Amino acid sequence: METYDIIVIGAGPAGILSAGRAAQRGRSVLLLEKNATLGKKLLLTGGGRCNLTNKNITPENILKKYRNSGKFLFSAFAQFDVKKTLEFFEKIGIKTKEENNGRVFPTSNSAKNVLETLTKYLQKNNVEIKTNSEVTKISIDEKTKNIIIEIGGSETVSAKSCILATGGNSYPETGSTGEVFDWLEKMGHKITKNNVALAPVALSDNWPKKLTGVTLNDINITVFQDNKKKFSIDGEILFTHFGVSGPTIFNISKQVGDLLKSGKVTIKIDLLPKIKASDLQTKLQNLFQENANKQIKNNLSELIPSSVALAILEILEINAEIKNNNLTAQNRKKIISTIKALPLNVSGLIANRAMASSSGVDLAEVNFKTMQSRIIPNLYLTGDILDIDRPSGGYSLQICWTTGYIAGNNA
Ligand SMILES: Cc1cc2nc3c(=O)[nH]c(=O)nc-3n(C[C@H](O)[C@H](O)[C@H](O)COP(=O)(O)OP(=O)(O)OC[C@H]3O[C@@H](n4cnc5c(N)ncnc54)[C@H](O)[C@@H]3O)c2cc1C
Incomplete structure (x- = not known):
């Protein structure tokens, strides 16, 4: 030997x-x-x-x-x-x-x-x-x-x-x-x-699949367990075919995995964390008034990526092609709250893709x-x-x- x-x-x-x-x-x-x-x-x-x-x-x-x-x-x-x-x-x-x-x-x-x-x-x-x-x-x-x-x-x-x-x-x-x-x-x-640590996160929702490849930078991510806020972090997110990925998601994945063991986990994304909800209300109102005859999807795209604007309108079941002046005040409020807290339902961690x-x-x-x-x-x-x-x-x-x-x- x-x-x-x-x-x-x-x-x-x-x-x-x-x-x-x-x-x-x-x-x-x-x-x-x-x-x-x-x-x-x-x-x-x-x-x-x-x-x-x-x-x-x-x-x-x-x-x-x-x-x-x-x-x-x-x-x-x-x-x-x-x-x-x-x-x-x-x-x-x-x-x-x-x-x-x-x-x-x-x-x-x-x-x-x-x-x-x-x-x-x-x-x-x-x-x-x-x-x-x-x-x-x-x-x-x-x-x-x-x-x-x-x-x-x-x-x-x-x-x-x-x-x-x-x-x-x-x-x-x-x-x-x-x-x-x-x-x-x-x-x-x-x-x-x-x-598992440093893993992508799988979602049970179907709509994010349409955003595959889209990265959102400068967002805020808040993690909830059974509707109770657990923690919040600034960062970025990448949508993939199975869910979400990217450095910020990797870094919170271990905590998300731990929370999943004892409850339902939801991630809420604030797409515009630097703008307060009240200021966003004014901003949207002005935008809609100035472009009353523009389709709503086009106006929203001035604030957030157009693919995400379309996804939000789909979630809220609002026709993306209606003109701004046909949008009800109630729907405008819903759009604002979704921009400030876009919900993602977590189904698990993608263990075989963990770093x-x-x-x-x-x-x-x-x-x-x-x-x-x-x-x-x-x-x-x-x-x-x-x-x-x-x-x-x-x-x-x-x-x-x-x-x-x-x-x-x-x-
Ligand atoms: C997609 C991805 C991207 C990453 N990017 C980064 C990055 O940019 N920066 C960073 O810091 N980290 C990154 N990481 C983490 C990093 O790659 C790992 O921490 C690192 O590779 C671990 O090195 P290691 O030598 O301990 O093990 P490994 O790199 O896993 O190597 C272990 C080796 O042992 C061999 N082996 C296992 N069992 C046996 C056996 N019985 N007999 C003989 N050989 C065996 C395996 O075949 C393998 O080649 C990434 C990980 C992944 C998956």
């Missing part, structure tokens, strides 16, 4: 970084990936542009951004923070730029280019890469404490240390199918299971100074395997770079 210093399982961002860093330290490293190619999920990131990290990940912000997980991350970020990550990328040939809300992208705007450059980094450091190699079992040799790894149910290799980087269980078609959690549980780790599963290894069971398991000696845990709560916007990949680097540096 061939023995390596380190075997890394999973060639996503966390696995690639840990394998490269460990090999840079002169260790013999084998990287195992079950897909035919590396980084399948990485290629999807940022809509193919790869939102690498976020400049707002600072010591002051860690608790705010990573919420309950934050307290575990200070020692990790003290070793490999955003600044060090960007220096690393620059060194291997990935130039970056900052966009809005601190989000950092490669100047190439290409996740493919990021993956190709990281692959060259692995090759340059002599990491042995085996694709089409699904790990089917992990065990410990009681005598040597080496980790024994079974590939494809037949071949066996061993290592002094093993870095697990098999991802969570979101977007399973990219390879992260989560079976590793069962192994870890059997080996004594506590695992949070089946929570992250907020499930994984209990953080108290990991030493974040080294990423070593506190339960299983010689095992290191990185990336989406860890139960880390985070927003969208580069915060997930930074966890992979940081935990991957630290594991590679310590294994």
Whole structure:
């Protein structure tokens, strides 16, 4: 049986970084990936542009951004923070730029280019890469404490240390199918299971389907459970064939999922949050008076996107082609209240399209100074395997770079 210093399982961002860093330290490293190619999920990131990290990940912000997980991350970020990550990328040939809300992208705007450059980094450091190699079992040799790894149910290799980087269980078609959690549980780790985070939201209404592809910016979203207001947030929304998506929706999806467990959830969108309802009343009245002979759909389109104006008129069962002077005062009021609180009935989260599963290894069971398991000696845990709560916007990949680097540096 061939023995390596380190075997890394999973060639996503966390696995690639840990394998490269460990090999840079002169260790013999084998990287195992079950897909035919590396980084399948990485290629999807940022809509193919790869939102690498976020400049707002600072010591002051860690608790705010990573919420309950934050307290575990200070020692990790003290070793490999955003600044060090960007220096690393620059060194291997990935130039970056900052966009809005601190989000950092490669100047190439290409996740493919990021993956190709990281692959060259692995090759340059002599990491042995085996694709089409699904790990089917992990065990410990009681005598040597080496980790024994079974590939494809037949071949066996061993290592002094093993870095697990098999991802969570979101977007399973990219390879992260989560079976590793069962192994870890059997080996004594506590695992949070089946929570979904950063997911699109499915709606039971039919009318939003007609808005597929429409994005609404600068709106306010209020979430209700059984008609009781729960929270409100400014942001944006993208209508899809199944419901709604986009960064703001991803960021509230975990809370929406929790609320769904014990009640009916409705989202109400204020399409014009900067205009008070009373001012909107005056504005509409003036608009309708000045254009008395215009069709109502055309007048509304001066305030909100025409597709949304049509949807509102459909919901309210108002003929979109009537002239403004034929609109009753009651219907005008209804239009105003719908612009200020467009209702969307939530039917669930779209779990198989989630960017992250907020499930994984209990953080108290990991030493974040080294990423070593506190339960299983010689095992290191990185990336989406860890139960880390985070927003969208580069915060997930930074966890992979940081935990991957630290594991590679310590294994
Ligand atoms: C559509 C989408 C867009 C995203 N965009 C962003 C973004 O712009 N910015 C951001 O920060 N985050 C983004 N994310 C989240 C980010 O992609 C993940 O956090 C990140 O990929 C996790 O990396 P990882 O290395 O932990 O796991 P993964 O990337 O999931 O990689 C795990 C690898 O392990 C392999 N594997 C699993 N089991 C085995 C096994 N038994 N044997 C061998 N190999 C195995 C898998 O095939 C896979 O290649 C996005 C996610 C999605 C789905």
